[in-house]
Amino acid sequence: MGEEPTLPELLLVFAMIGIVPTVVGGMVILGVVGLTMWATAPLRRRRRARSEDDRGPSDGDPSEAP
Numbered sequence: 648m649g650e651e652p653t654l655p656e657l658l659l660v661f662a663m664i665g666i667v668p669t670v671v672g673g674m675v676i677l678g679v680v681g682l683t684m685w686a687t688a689p690l691r692r693r694r695r696a697r698s699e700d701d702r703g704p705s706d707g708d709p710s711e712a713p
Contacts, residue, residue, distance in 0.1 A: 652660070
């Protein structure tokens, strides 16, 4: 039978067990959020353009007044 691990070795193993899923999960979440933002960008652009077209002259920004 092998030697028992020391306290620093145990802490390193526990840290690795906790860090690896956190890093991998974080990358997956950021990837999904990024892909969602990328995929919905054209839809947001269309909505913004449509809402700006629907605004009347009195609904606009006061700083844009002639």
